[in-house]
């Protein structure tokens with residue numbers, strides 16, 4: 001289940017990047033955005049046995065679910081883009097956006 005959610009979130013992230021050519025493509029930002037979005041999404045899709053996983057897997061194919069995940073990703077992209085960690089590990093840059 002975890003892997004399926006990560007796969008779907010990764011796919012949607014790639015789609016969002018295509019629409020935002022200026023957004024940073026580096027691995028650090030990708031990891032940060034995906035982990036933030038997954039942290040938001042996991043409580044809902046972390047399952048409840050095989051039945052829960054099947055239901056969540058089905059839900060992950062639905063447009064409404066993908067749209068909700070896109071919202072989480074866009075929020076994560078805004079936060080990571082506001083204080084990217086790829087070239088400045090300074091903590092004080094963090095407070096500017098959020």
Ligand SMILES: [Zn+2]
Pocket residue numbers: 024025026027028029030084086
């Ligand atoms: Zn970056």
